[in-house]
Amino acid sequence: MPVPALLLPSPVEVLDDERLGAAGVRLLLKRDDLIHPDLPGNKWRKLRYNLEAAKAAGASRLLTFGGAYSNHIRAVAAAGALCGFDTVGVIRGEAYDPLNPSLQLAVDRGMRLTYLDRQTYRRKLDPDVVAGLRREFGDFYLVPEGGSNALAVRGCAELVGEIAEDFDVICCGVGTGGTLAGIAAGLKPGQRAIGFSSLKGGEFLSDDVAALQREALGEVTANWEIETGYHFGGYAKSTPELAAFIGDFETLHGLRLDWVYVAKMMYGIYDLVAQGRFDAGTKLVAVITGPDFRA
Numbered sequence: 001m002p003v004p005a006l007l008l009p010s011p012v013e014v015l016d017d018e019r020l021g022a023a024g025v026r027l028l029l030k031r032d033d034l035i036h037p038d039l040p041g042n043k044w045r046k047l048r049y050n051l052e053a054a055k056a057a058g059a060s061r062l063l064t065f066g067g068a069y070s071n072h073i074r075a076v077a078a079a080g081a082l083c084g085f086d087t088v089g090v091i092r093g094e095a096y097d098p099l100n101p102s103l104q105l106a107v108d109r110g111m112r113l114t115y116l117d118r119q120t121y122r123r124k125l126d127p128d129v130v131a132g133l134r135r136e137f138g139d140f141y142l143v144p145e146g147g148s149n150a151l152a153v154r155g156c157a158e159l160v161g162e163i164a165e166d167f168d169v170i171c172c173g174v175g176t177g178g179t180l181a182g183i184a185a186g187l188k189p190g191q192r193a194i195g196f197s198s199l200k201g202g203e204f205l206s207d208d209v210a211a212l213q214r215e216a217l218g219e220v221t222a223n224w225e226i227e228t229g230y231h232f233g234g235y236a237k238s239t240p241e242l243a244a245f246i247g248d249f250e251t252l253h254g255l256r257l258d259w260v261y262v263a264k265m266m267y268g269i270y271d272l273v274a275q276g277r278f279d280a281g282t283k284l285v286a287v288i289t290g291p292d293f294r295a
């Protein structure tokens with residue numbers, strides 16, 4: 001399988017910020033957003049072993065699911081183009097005409113799109129729906145929505161081993177939970193992971209992370225938790241407070257944070273530091289799981 005040129009291990013940078021320094025907290029940024037322009041962050045990590053499994057199974061086509069603005073849909077289209085697979089994207093809801101920029105990018109990378117009404121989309125993994133897709137598109141390797149499965153967990157676990165410096169707590173955004181499940185699986189004893197849900201009502205995500213770990217590892221690790229209070233209205237929602245935080249952060253550090261996941265995590269980290277949740281001397285890592293796609 002052709003492998004794209006990737007910036008791996010991704011860089012680790014120290015973030016100098018007096019709000020953190022005053023609390024005695026050291027924060028490192030794991031710059032996964034820089035891994036590849038079309039396969040940044042958790043996208044490559046989640047897809048890597050799925051692509052290998054698809055090749056090993058002799059598949060020439062990938063099919064996956066997502067919303068009309070899904071970064072995952074775009075990433076699968078790019079992975080297919082880079083690694084030699086046809087791709088099909090099954091989009092939730094009505095057809096777009098014209099395509100939005102995100103779907104246009106996927107089509108530009110060779111992806112064929114099809115749409116499922118919301119009711120059918122909810123049953124997308126039922127055998128009759130999958131069989132219908134096979135009739136329409138031919139055989140395929142199925143990558144789940146968000147790319148999160150046991151192979152994705154394995155890929156995300158590798159992130160931790162790339163961080164040479166010792167740390168206590170590692171933080172990431174949570175959408176489907178695959179990234180957190182993997183990162184937590186890769187930790188050493190004594191280290192902890194905190195996921196920040198970008199979904200409203202994200203309490204159910206703990207069950208999803210546990211299920212993914214069970215599938216991948218045969219057990220659930222006790223070293224992670226999910227903060228559910230930093231969703232800012234829910235998935236792909238924002239508030240003036242979050243927008244101001246993103247603006248301040250960019251002014252101070254020259255890095256524009258992705259507002260769907262990364263900024264919510266970063267806001268949460270600063271807030272937990274301000275609340276005194278971390279003892280002085282704590283070393284934190286924040287995973288920059290993607291660039292600001294939707295600026």
Ligand SMILES: Cc1ncc(COP(=O)(O)O)c(C=O)c1O
Pocket residue numbers: 041042071072146148173174175176177178179180258261262289290291
């Ligand atoms: C930039 C970014 N960060 C975090 C996440 C959350 O990852 P997960 O769905 O594995 O919880 C996503 C979604 O894949 C994402 O695009």
